Amino acid sequence: MSETMVNIDELKFDEKGLIPAVVQDATSGRVLTVAYMNRESLEISMDKGLTCFWSRSRQELWTKGETSGNYQHIVSITADCDRDALVVKVNADGPACHLGTESCFEYPVFESDTEGAFSYQGLMEMIEGRKTDPKEGSYTTYLFEKGMDKILKKVGEESTEVIIAAKDNDKKETVYEISDLAYHIMVMMVEMGISLEDIKKELASRHVIDHKVKQEKMTE
Numbered sequence: 001m002s003e004t005m006v007n008i009d010e011l012k013f014d015e016k017g018l019i020p021a022v023v024q025d026a027t028s029g030r031v032l033t034v035a036y037m038n039r040e041s042l043e044i045s046m047d048k049g050l051t052c053f054w055s056r057s058r059q060e061l062w063t064k065g066e067t068s069g070n071y072q073h074i075v076s077i078t079a080d081c082d083r084d085a086l087v088v089k090v091n092a093d094g095p096a097c098h099l100g101t102e103s104c105f106e107y108p109v110f111e112s113d114t115e116g117a118f119s120y121q122g123l124m125e126m127i128e129g130r131k132t133d134p135k136e137g138s139y140t141t142y143l144f145e146k147g148m149d150k151i152l153k154k155v156g157e158e159s160t161e162v163i164i165a166a167k168d169n170d171k172k173e174t175v176y177e178i179s180d181l182a183y184h185i186m187v188m189m190v191e192m193g194i195s196l197e198d199i200k201k202e203l204a205s206r207h208v209i210d211h212k213v214k215q216e217k218m219t220e
Contacts, residue, residue: 008043018056021051021086023051023096026090031105033105042077042086124190124195131190140187148191154187158180
């Protein structure tokens with residue numbers, strides 16, 4: 001990745017003065033929506049740290065969340081190689097779609113049987129589905145049926161396996177055991193009603209605290 005920031009003057013707006021902006025969740029990587037910015041809305045977005053777009057239908061500027069409260073806090077804005085499209089990574093306060101869904105992209109057109117992409121959100125949704133819609137023969141459903149004591153026992157066992165593998169300095173085995181532990185922790189999270197968003201917010205708050213601590217140590 002280039003360390004040099006692209007100047008706004010380098011961007012190529014189309015004949016109507018617009019540039020497409022693909023809005024992406026900064027944590028999950030999920031595409032939330034695609035909208036358009038003109039130079040003014042881009043400058044507002046960069047100044048306020050909130051997504052601001054140009055409405056082609058209403059012919060006016062609009063800040064996402066100004067009426068719904070579902071603001072999108074910008075983490076980064078990246079231009080493509082031709083400088084004529086943007087990817088805007090955000091932390092969203094709520095649904096991106098006016099229909100109330102997390103993403104505007106909720107309607108499958110095609111899905112490969114062999115080339116499915118993995119995501120933590122996708123795994124979480126699968127685990128949630130095994131709880132709300134039990135599937136015979138599913139290990140995940142089995143864990144939910146056995147209850148929290150069984151789930152916690154597995155979390156404990158997998159934690160021990162991670163420690164043993166790491167103590168042996170076996171990277172491959174440690175990765176394998178961490179994956180097992182992560183899965184069982186996610187099962188525990190679903191059982192307790194804890195979402196990935198809950199964890200994301202907690203880690204984000206700790207990042208800020210850690211940054212402040214580092215600054216304090218530098219000034220001592």
